[in-house]
Amino acid sequence: MKAFPCSLVFLACGLAVAAPVLESRSTAAPQRAAVQVPAPLHDSPNPAGSETAVIAGGCFWGIQGVYQHVKGVRSAVSGYSGGDRTNASYAAVASGRTGHAEAVRITFDPAQVSYGKLLQIFFTVAADPTTRDFQGPDHGTQYRTAIFPQSPRQQEIARRYIDQLAAAGVWKRPIVTRIEPFKGFYPAEAYHQDFLTLHPDSAYIRANDQPKIAALKRAFPALYRSTPVLVRP
Numbered sequence: 219m220k221a222f223p224c225s226l227v228f229l230a231c232g233l234a235v236a237a238p239v240l241e242s243r244s245t246a247a248p249q250r251a252a253v254q255v256p257a258p259l260h261d262s263p264n265p266a267g268s269e270t271a272v273i274a275g276g277c278f279w280g281i282q283g284v285y286q287h288v289k290g291v292r293s294a295v296s297g298y299s300g301g302d303r304t305n306a307s308y309a310a311v312a313s314g315r316t317g318h319a320e321a322v323r324i325t326f327d328p329a330q331v332s333y334g335k336l337l338q339i340f341f342t343v344a345a346d347p348t349t350r351d352f353q354g355p356d357h358g359t360q361y362r363t364a365i366f367p368q369s370p371r372q373q374e375i376a377r378r379y380i381d382q383l384a385a386a387g388v389w390k391r392p393i394v395t396r397i398e399p400f401k402g403f404y405p406a407e408a409y410h411q412d413f414l415t416l417h418p419d420s421a422y423i424r425a426n427d428q429p430k431i432a433a434l435k436r437a438f439p440a441l442y443r444s445t446p447v448l449v450r451p
Contacts (some may be wrong), residue, residue: 224371231277231320231356231422253388255342258379261334262371268292269328271336272299272366272403274319275345276353280427283414284344284434286446290330295323295449296413297405299366306404315360321366323403330395331441334375335445337365339441341383341395348391353424363395373397411449 228290242427275281278296285294298306311318324336351362367373376397384393405411414427435442 231279231361235451242319253342255338255383255388256386257338258334258375258377259382260375261332262375264333265329266328266335269326269333270368271324271326271372272321272368273324273336273340273344273398274299274321274362274364274366275340276361276363277356278322278406278410279413279423281320281340281344282412282432283427283446284339284430285322285324285336286412286415286448287434287443288326288331288336288339288438289441289443290328291324291326291447293323293325293447293449295403295405296410297321297323297403298339299323299429300398300401301405302366303402308407308410311360312358314360316360318360318404318405319362319364320360321364321403330382333372334379335441337376337379339434339438341388342434343430343439345346345395347383347393347395348389350394365395365397366400367397368400408450412446415448417448 273281282294282296285291288389297320298311298316298318299321300319301311305311305316305320310316311320312334321379326336345353345363349363351357351359353361365376367376380395380397383389414423414431417423418428
């Protein structure tokens with residue numbers, strides 16, 4: 219994967235701007251108040267040896283990076299979900315008119331980390347579930363928070379968990395994270411994969427995504443692993 223030199227256009231997840239301009243202005247996401255997100259009360263075990271989750275929470279660089287640092291996760295792939303295969307490309311999805319969300323497909327060992335725990339991590343450190351169609355500096359329907367259940371069991375766990383968090387009043391604003399039908403997952407272009415690990419010093423990653431990794435380590439120390447599982451090891 220070729221690094222992006224300063225003389226080239228820097229791709230800030232959906233926002234194309236010259237790198238010097240990006241460096242000269244704030245790229246930080248609004249600071250979220252610290253919240254205590256309880257574990258799901260309904261989190262039925264899965265006896266299978268492997269399970270898959272598809273989750274969207276803004277720019278997929280950060281979401282992928284978070285789950286690559288979770289023990290029990292075997293792979294986390296950036297991609298597009300919610301739309302059709304025919305226009306599942308970065309150039310098309312960036313328009314906000316394809317129906318896709320930037321998403322991550324997570325393959326994990328349910329004996330080590332449960333689906334409900336992955337959702338708890340999502341709501342705790344990965345995304346703000348109260349902002350509609352944007353996360354931090356990224357705006358558009360492609361940056362919505364969404365859960366794409368892979369089974370009726372996952373659908374039930376996600377629905378009950380969102381209801382639980384809403385009833386508990388964890389956030390002052392309503393939860394707008396959607397539970398959407400799964401239409402397919404389409405991996406993103408190679409240069410998007412492992413972006414957080416490959417470009418840890420980019421202004422966007424430092425401001426918006428490195429804090430998520432630090433928060434994961436603080437909030438879930440037993441599940442945190444320092445060496446990420448990469449798409450291209």
